[in-house]
Amino acid sequence: xxxxxxxxxxxxxxxxxxxxxxxxxxxxxxxxxxxxxxxxxxxxxxxxxxxxxxxxxxxxxx
Amino acid sequence: xxxxxxxxxxxxxxxxxxxxxxxxxxxxxxxxxxxxxxxxxxxxxxxxxxxxxxxxxxxxxxxxxxxxxxxxxxxxxxxxxxxxxxxxxxxxxxxxxxxxxxxxxxxxxxxxxxxxxxxxxxxxxxxxxxxxxxxxxxxxxxxxxxxxxxxxxxxxxxxxxxxxxxxxxxxxxxxxxxxxxxxxxxxxxxxxxxxxxxxxxxxxxxxxxxxxxxxxxxxxxxxxxxxxxxxxxxxxxxxxxxxxxxxxxxxxxxxxxxxxxxxxxxxxxxxxxxxxxxxxxxxxxxxxxxxxxxxxxxxxxxxxxxxxxxxxxxxxxxxxxxxxxxxxxxxxxxxxxxxxxxxxxxxxxxxxxxxxxxxxxxxxxxxxxxxxxxx
Numbered sequence: 001x002x003x004x005x006x007x008x009x010x011x012x013x014x015x016x017x018x019x020x021x022x023x024x025x026x027x028x029x030x031x032x033x034x035x036x037x038x039x040x041x042x043x044x045x046x047x048x049x050x051x052x053x054x055x056x057x058x059x060x061x062x
Numbered sequence: 063x064x065x066x067x068x069x070x071x072x073x074x075x076x077x078x079x080x081x082x083x084x085x086x087x088x089x090x091x092x093x094x095x096x097x098x099x100x101x102x103x104x105x106x107x108x109x110x111x112x113x114x115x116x117x118x119x120x121x122x123x124x125x126x127x128x129x130x131x132x133x134x135x136x137x138x139x140x141x142x143x144x145x146x147x148x149x150x151x152x153x154x155x156x157x158x159x160x161x162x163x164x165x166x167x168x169x170x171x172x173x174x175x176x177x178x179x180x181x182x183x184x185x186x187x188x189x190x191x192x193x194x195x196x197x198x199x200x201x202x203x204x205x206x207x208x209x210x211x212x213x214x215x216x217x218x219x220x221x222x223x224x225x226x227x228x229x230x231x232x233x234x235x236x237x238x239x240x241x242x243x244x245x246x247x248x249x250x251x252x253x254x255x256x257x258x259x260x261x262x263x264x265x266x267x268x269x270x271x272x273x274x275x276x277x278x279x280x281x282x283x284x285x286x287x288x289x290x291x292x293x294x295x296x297x298x299x300x301x302x303x304x305x306x307x308x309x310x311x312x313x314x315x316x317x318x319x320x321x322x323x324x325x326x327x328x329x330x331x332x333x334x335x336x337x338x339x340x341x342x343x344x345x346x347x348x349x350x351x352x353x354x355x356x357x358x359x360x361x362x363x364x365x366x367x368x369x370x371x372x373x374x375x376x377x378x379x380x381x382x383x384x385x386x387x388x389x390x391x392x393x394x395x396x397x398x399x400x401x402x403x404x405x406x407x408x409x410x411x412x413x414x415x416x417x418x419x420x421x422x423x424x425x426x427x428x429x430x431x432x433x434x435x436x437x
Binding site for chain 1: 075088090095399401
């Protein structure tokens with residue numbers, strides 16, 4: 001049960017991170033020229049998604 | 063990219079969208095997260111207490127209380143849209159009498175009144191070039207109805223901001239007249255509440271109809287709000303004879319899924335954004351000022367008091383006459399520049415909205431229109 005809950009929560013967390021990224025694309029359309037703060041936000045989101053992917057990989061590989 | 067047979071919709075991410083119907087309903091990331099989580103059918107009913115509006119998990123009851131306060135009203139119910147809110151009031155009030163509406167009303171107001179069995183009278187707008195509704199004409203309308211039917215109307219409706227010109231009517235003035243005549247006053251705020259601050263008590267409104275998907279940053283379907291003043295709940299929020307928790311006018315429970323959660327999730331953002339309304343008006347005025355440097359005229363009240371802008375654009379119409387893409391040239395020229403939301407084929411008159419755009423985006427839109435027009 002814990003296993004399922006964790007991977008599900010992580011999956012939702014990633015979906016929500018994608019929405020945060022989507023928000024930046026919306027704000028900067030149509031050219032998506034990002035300022036330093038926005039670049040930092042995107043990189044933080046990507047890093048978090050990567051960590052979440054690794055966590056799920058670990059869980060399902062065990 | 064496709065989703066089965068559906069085309070991916072990335073208009074908000076890949077373009078600047080100027081469609082007035084869509085700019086105020088552009089969702090927040092919180093709304094989209096709520097939608098993702100509550101997307102399944104009847105998701106809102108996990109902890110049902112017998113009716114939507116008394117549900118506390120999620121806290122719909124608490125939310126409705128906050129919304130009432132936000133609108134300066136006493137009670138609120140979620141509806142499936144603004145038109146359903148208007149119809150609910152009309153249906154509850156109607157005994158087959160008449161209704162006085164503004165001449166700039168949305169078609170859904172008119173069909174709601176017709177469906178509710180009300181005879182429709184209109185306060186005409188003042189015509190070119192501003193098409194304004196004069197609040198004082200409501201008195202004249204009331205007297206005309208009394209003369210013709212022997213009674214004052216059962217209801218008065220005002221479209222606070224119309225969807226054609228984006229004119230903002232002095233609702234407080236109309237409210238005062240309605241109160242003087244003891245005619246119940248329904249304010250349609252589809253294009254105002256959620257964008258600008260609305261205080262129903264100051265306005266003197268008995269009922270306020272709102273559109274979540276048009277002006278409250280909600281999506282995931284249709285969602286509206288009907289807010290009422292103390293004293294009307296027994297009539298307008300009356301429950302079914304055998305279903306004491308189910309309000310008749312929303313058929314017991316209206317929006318039973320993600321759209322209501324989207325509205326709730328966006329609400330904290332909406333409460334903040336209405337405080338920045340003056341900035342939104344500045345952007346609209348700036349764009350009009352820029353566009354009128356070439357053969358373009360803004361139609362409707364001047365200066366603008368709303369982000370919905372109607373334009374008369376002979377400059378593009380003249381280009382279309384000789385352009386190989388004819389009337390479609392403007393649509394494609396704008397799309398090539400990453401701007402959408404215009405009806406394809408329109409070059410003479412069209413509507414746009416600057417709501418929610420950054421100053422950088424508004425400047426770019428202005429530059430693009432001017433460049434296409436040869437300015």
